[in-house]
Amino acid sequence: MKRRGIWPDEFTFAPLLKACANLEDLELGQGVHKHVLALGFGRFGSIRIGIVELYSGCGRTMDAKKVFDETPHRDVILWNLMIKGYSQEVNVDMGLGLFRQMGERTVVSWNLMISLLAQNGREKEAVALFHEMRNGEFEPDEATVVTVLPVCAQLGELDLGRWIHSYVKSKGLYPNLVSVGNTWLISLENLVIWRLLCVFKDMPRKNVVSWNAAISNCAFNGKGELGVQLFDEMLDEGVRPNDSTFVGVLACCAHAGWSKEGDLFDSMMASHGIEPTIEHYGCMVDLLGRGGCLKEAHKLSENK
Numbered sequence: 001m002k003r004r005g006i007w008p009d010e011f012t013f014a015p016l017l018k019a020c021a022n023l024e025d026l027e028l029g030q031g032v033h034k035h036v037l038a039l040g041f042g043r044f045g046s047i048r049i050g051i052v053e054l055y056s057g058c059g060r061t062m063d064a065k066k067v068f069d070e071t072p073h074r075d076v077i078l079w080n081l082m083i084k085g086y087s088q089e090v091n092v093d094m095g096l097g098l099f100r101q102m103g104e105r106t107v108v109s110w111n112l113m114i115s116l117l118a119q120n121g122r123e124k125e126a127v128a129l130f131h132e133m134r135n136g137e138f139e140p141d142e143a144t145v146v147t148v149l150p151v152c153a154q155l156g157e158l159d160l161g162r163w164i165h166s167y168v169k170s171k172g173l174y175p176n177l178v179s180v181g182n183t184w185l186i187s188l189e190n191l192v193i194w195r196l197l198c199v200f201k202d203m204p205r206k207n208v209v210s211w212n213a214a215i216s217n218c219a220f221n222g223k224g225e226l227g228v229q230l231f232d233e234m235l236d237e238g239v240r241p242n243d244s245t246f247v248g249v250l251a252c253c254a255h256a257g258w259s260k261e262g263d264l265f266d267s268m269m270a271s272h273g274i275e276p277t278i279e280h281y282g283c284m285v286d287l288l289g290r291g292g293c294l295k296e297a298h299k300l301s302e303n304k
Contacts, residue, residue, distance in 0.1 A: 008035075010044040017050025026058040049077055056085025076104050080112060087116040105136075111143045123151045127160065140164075142173055169202065208239055216248035224255025243274050250283035 001008070013036050020029030033051055036042050042051075048071050055064035064085050068078060079102050086095035099105075099113045110133040117126035130148050133140070140148070145168060152161040200206075200214045211234040218227030231249040234241065241249075246268045253264065265284055268274045 008039065010041045010047060013041055014044075014046040014050050017047065017054050021050065021054040021057045024058055026054070026060065029054040029058070045071075045073070045075065049075075049081065052078055052081045052085075056081050056088070059088065061085045061089050061091070076102070076106050076109065080106070080109050083109065083112045083116070087112060087119075090120060092116055092120045092122065105138075107138055107141050107144065110138055111141070111147060114144070115147045118147055118151050123155055126151050127155065127157060130160075140167065145173060165199065206237075206239070208242055208245065211239055212242070212244045212248055215245065215252060219248055219251035219255060222255050224252035227252030228256055241272055241274075243277060243280070246274060246276075247279045247283060250280060254283070 001012075013032060016032050017029060017036075020026075020032060033054070036047055036051070041047055048067055051067050052064045055061070055067070061082075064082060068074065068082050071078060079098060083095045083098055086092075086098070095113065095116050099109065102109060110129070114126045114129050114133070117123070117129060126148070130140075130144070133144075145164060149161065149164060151157070152164065200210070203210060211230065215227045215230050215234075218224065218230065227249060231241070231245070231252070234245070246264070249264065265276070265280070268276060268280065
């Protein structure tokens with residue numbers, strides 16, 4: 001474009017800055033920024049958004065904040081980018097301070113702040129902010145659910161977890177996003193097994209993570225035989241197991257007193273091409289030990 005003598009305008013630089021941000025190429029982005037300043041295009045909102053996204057995404061939050069502070073009319077996208085930048089820097093209080101200053105928020109704003117709190121050991125504040133979001137008549141989306149469910153499990157907020165389950169079903173989020181169902185399954189370790197199976201059954205689409213979560217939770221809840229049955233169903237459905245699947249099903253075998261755990265262990269390598277790890281050997285040693293096969297357990301532990 002430059003070689004052909006075509007003069008750039010404000011629409012040229014916004015996608016260039018976006019590309020640099022996506023590539024996390026700070027040096028190239030700084031070069032584009034210099035051209036923007038030299039040509040006097042720094043006043044355009046779309047270009048300011050691109051500059052803030054570049055610097056915040058590349059860990060240069062102070063540079064992003066400088067552009068942010070110099071922007072007279074800040075839209076919600078600019079505020080969200082700054083909060084996201086502070087989340088990458090793990091600067092929770094700065095992010096929260098900005099969030100409280102926002103005159104306008106979107107669901108993305110709430111999700112960013114709830115996630116920032118949850119990821120930095122401030123789960124109670126994350127739940128409180130979620131309640132504030134609901135009271136403000138904002139409707140949680142898939143990202144909200146995926147963020148809040150693990151927090152509910154960690155804090156033992158079972159009533160809130162049940163409300164979210166009901167909300168997910170009523171909004172039809174299971175068919176839209178497999179990760180919503182998977183997150184719910186993974187977060188169910190502290191709940192009764194029947195609720196897990198209801199969630200699992202309700203999921204119209206399942207992937208290996210879904211099956212692994214259900215099988216592992218069966219082991220956690222002492223329902224080994226049920227977990228082994230789920231593993232068989234998984235294979236019948238044509239879902240390819242991975243190493244985490246076998247950790248879960250071997251743990252189920254221990255609870256079920258299944259006598260064919262050796263065949264299962266062998267099939268992991270022979271039929272599925274999965275090399276056993278220390279976790280798999282640990283499960284096998286536990287299985288053999290529970291079955292009174294101490295010599296075999298000792299031999300396996302020596303050969304791992």
